[in-house]
Amino acid sequence: MGLRTCPHLSHPWQQPSDLFASDTATRKATQHLMSIGKEEDSVANPFVHVELNTPDPKKAKEFYAKLFQWQLEDVPNPAVPDGAYTMIKVGAGTGGGIMKQIPGGPAGWLSYVGVEDIRAATKKAESLGAEVMKDVTEVSGMGWLSFIRDPTGAVLGLWQAKTK
DSSP states (O other): OOOOOOTTOOSGGGSOOOTTOSSHHHHHHHHHHHHTTSGGGOOSSOEEEEEEEESOHHHHHHHHHHHHOOEEEEEEOTTSTTSEEEEEEOSSSOOEEEEEOOTTSOOEEEEEEEOSOHHHHHHHHHHTTOEEEEEEEEETTTEEEEEEEOTTSOEEEEEEEOOO
8 A cells, every 4th residue: 555645744654544444554553643642551650740931931821821721839958959849730631830941951852761760760771872961869758750861862851759
């Protein structure tokens, strides 16, 4: 079966799926893509938190609260530049936070992946060629985080929640 294209979509991965495809492989691929995110297809290490580092948290909060109707809650956090952290409460799905950009640090969104043993996961990432940008650090009362830069240059946060 040849690659179908839509003129307004520039990449094959942007093309609409054909739910009524005739070949078995295409039907199976479509069914798989549609099932991603369902509980029975959960992954061992899901994304658990996304965090915005921004030079202007107030402006970012106003924007995202209006854009997505997110519920935002400011909490004190002496470990961040202005001592305040904003929790993003989205209901179902992955929540996150907004904080003032660390001086000299990058602005943008950082994703965190949940791990069972953060020290082991951080060391494993390093052994596979990642650079440890921030070693394991405790977030008081909540858990531990670390930041890695993978061999392609992408930054990722690792997160181990504190057990209750």
